[in-house]
Amino acid sequence: MADNVVTAAQLHERLVANPFNNWMGLKVLGLDEEKLEVGLTWREEMVSNPKARYTHGGIIGALIDVAADFAIAAKLGQPVPTVDMRVDYHRAAMPGDLRAVGRVIRMGGTFSVAEAMVYDGENRLIASGRGVYFTQPPKA
Amino acid sequence: MADNVVTAAQLHERLVANPFNNWMGLKVLGLDEEKLEVGLTWREEMVSNPKARYTHGGIIGALIDVAADFAIAAKLGQPVPTVDMRVDYHRAAMPGDLRAVGRVIRMGGTFSVAEAMVYDGENRLIASGRGVYFTQPPKA
């Protein structure tokens, strides 16, 4: 696998320059050559069903997309367009912060694949997924 | 295909009882036996890349999930848990309201499949996707 080309601090700065990431309270929690950890700060507007009060699946999908995308960004220097993604929901996420672990599955010249797992505050697996990202360098 | 069991107004009421749906400014734009149309009201916090200013893929994924889920809800009376979903991104969504058209592909006893297409204000196809939803009735 390619080496990281940015630090955790640089990746965090890029992450929160994105208004919706910022609204989700995303932050880089950790970065090494194998994985990126991204935290999400729960807020009331993230609630789905008003009675059951679990977190909206769209928020969880967004977190997976970002964690997978920025796992690639750590290798390339910047986030890349998502071509498509898949999310599997394993368990309802009750109100509270979430943590995603993103990993690159395959770096390719034109498109690359990365995955992410989402955990709640008690380290239970909430959801997981993967996406294809467009990593072709711009034409000179 | 099963008949609708709720009106557009009832479905809208259920839709916006969900805080994150409400934050996205979702509204039922139309409902017939074949399809459900859901509108999304753009807001500044939905922006992804701060320079390119297109709408965050997580928002678009959430819209697809909701439109597909509520297309099923029209047949069953209430939204159902998402088992998994897939989103294909076709074109960047520039700032502005979006519209999703959800359709049921297959109603089943235990799980069902629905899809949604997302269009921008100029009716360009922005994204599309499908999900599996858990539609097994609760045990008596």
Place this chain on the structure above:
Amino acid sequence: MADNVVTAAQLHERLVANPFNNWMGLKVLGLDEEKLEVGLTWREEMVSNPKARYTHGGIIGALIDVAADFAIAAKLGQPVPTVDMRVDYHRAAMPGDLRAVGRVIRMGGTFSVAEAMVYDGENRLIASGRGVYFTQPPKA
């Protein structure tokens, strides 16, 4: 949507030049600007569970991939590499020929999306799915 650039007969010839397509007994049943129909000829080796005797999901996935890919091939002149695909299984396919209807969802410069629905001999929907295909022209 782009016009077809090949005839049904030309597409069929290309389809069966592929040994595994040929083994599956695939044939072009129909082609217009909107859709491609591909037939599959059932054979004993396609059986999955030896008691229930339904057709193997891998065969059905292959049929979806081919029908979606060749729906694009009708527009481009030749099949293209599959980047990724999703298959939803709706109903067990009992022994017998199958029919897939492939449609392009979005033609793009670098990658394109197409879908296919699979029906049994009684026109019941057996499975459906979609894939991303790499449609970037080779560099000159």
Place this chain on the structure above:
Amino acid sequence: MADNVVTAAQLHERLVANPFNNWMGLKVLGLDEEKLEVGLTWREEMVSNPKARYTHGGIIGALIDVAADFAIAAKLGQPVPTVDMRVDYHRAAMPGDLRAVGRVIRMGGTFSVAEAMVYDGENRLIASGRGVYFTQPPKA
């Protein structure tokens, strides 16, 4: 994660009782609590493009589905219905045997998620994917 309830030999016996698995020359190569390895025996009919001669994507998708499904079967005693699956193609598979490594991501009461990675004879990652499987016990 649940313990295995069958041996590798028992799982192999069940695997090849399936005619299409048998046609693909599938065999259990290894089984421990974490993963299942399944080998595929290449044959001429598996070829896709007659010139490039790489293995058909449908075969690779079938292998992923089987390896993921039987990773669950090791925990439950028998294979289960596939609800849906996703396959990412990373590299063309040239003629030759393949090896898949299947792992359970999440065992659930009603549905479960498993993944598989496919490698060629030189241990290059050819494809990977995941599926949802229906694991609800039959009603008494």
